[in-house]
Amino acid sequence: MNRGVVNIIWLALLTGGVGVAAWSGRTEVVNKAALDAARSAVTLALELIGVMALWLGLLRIAEEAGLVGLVARLVRPFVRFLFPSVPAGHPALGAIIMNLSASFLGLGNAATPFGLRAMQELQKLNPRPEEASEAMCTFLALNTSCITLIPTTIIGLRAAAGSANPTEIIVPTVLATSCATAAAIVADQFLRRHYRNR
Numbered sequence: 001m002n003r004g005v006v007n008i009i010w011l012a013l014l015t016g017g018v019g020v021a022a023w024s025g026r027t028e029v030v031n032k033a034a035l036d037a038a039r040s041a042v043t044l045a046l047e048l049i050g051v052m053a054l055w056l057g058l059l060r061i062a063e064e065a066g067l068v069g070l071v072a073r074l075v076r077p078f079v080r081f082l083f084p085s086v087p088a089g090h091p092a093l094g095a096i097i098m099n100l101s102a103s104f105l106g107l108g109n110a111a112t113p114f115g116l117r118a119m120q121e122l123q124k125l126n127p128r129p130e131e132a133s134e135a136m137c138t139f140l141a142l143n144t145s146c147i148t149l150i151p152t153t154i155i156g157l158r159a160a161a162g163s164a165n166p167t168e169i170i171v172p173t174v175l176a177t178s179c180a181t182a183a184a185i186v187a188d189q190f191l192r193r194h195y196r197n198r
Contacts, residue, residue: 047160062105071101082142082185083135085125092121096139103146106153115143134192141188145180148173 021030079097086092095118102111118139126133132140151173158166 044157044160067105069101071104072097075100075104082138082188085133085135086122087125090121090125092118092125092135095121096142099139100142100146103143104149106148106150111143115139137191138188141184142181145177145184147177147181 018027018030021027075097076093079093079100080088083093083096086096095114099111099114099118102114119136122133122136122139123129126136149170151169154169154173155166158169
């Protein structure tokens with residue numbers, strides 16, 4: 001679905017809501033809801049700044065202390081197994097490893113540039129540039145479902161919403177993302193074999 005269609009849908013929903021409110025003589029309800037939502041958005045954004053700054057600062061310290069490099073060394077054999085078509089020592093492998101390591105530690109801002117670089121490097125190895133290669137599909141599946149050790153954004157949202165224990169989401173997040181990563185790997189391997197045999 002392209003952006004124009006989505007914009008039309010949103011416009012129809014908004015005008016429909018305002019139209020129904022005007023028809024029923026309750027436009028003040030729409031005005032109040034719009035102002036309350038705008039106020040809540042600003043409040044939430046300001047509350048998130050402090051929490052996100054704390055967690056991202058701690059993770060930045062961990063990155064500077066070499067934790068990302070340690071995770072990268074642990075992940076390297078796993079990545080070599082999943083990307084057999086990428087030559088050893090190719091820059092794509094380094095970018096993939098750094099992307100997955102940063103995602104694992106909840107460093108989404110650091111992971112994004114590595115992900116873009118990995119895709120650019122994998123495209124250089126792609127024999128059919130008009131189609132995504134097996135390695136590109138595998139990387140996309142892993143990047144989307146990557147195990148997350150510290151979900152900083154969710155912790156920040158829970159803290160901003162007044163949660164008594166915003167960090168209690170860590171264990172369920174690790175379990176859920178582990179299952180997601182395992183499912184992505186199994187699906188990727190199955191689909192690879194299925195399409196190769198066609």
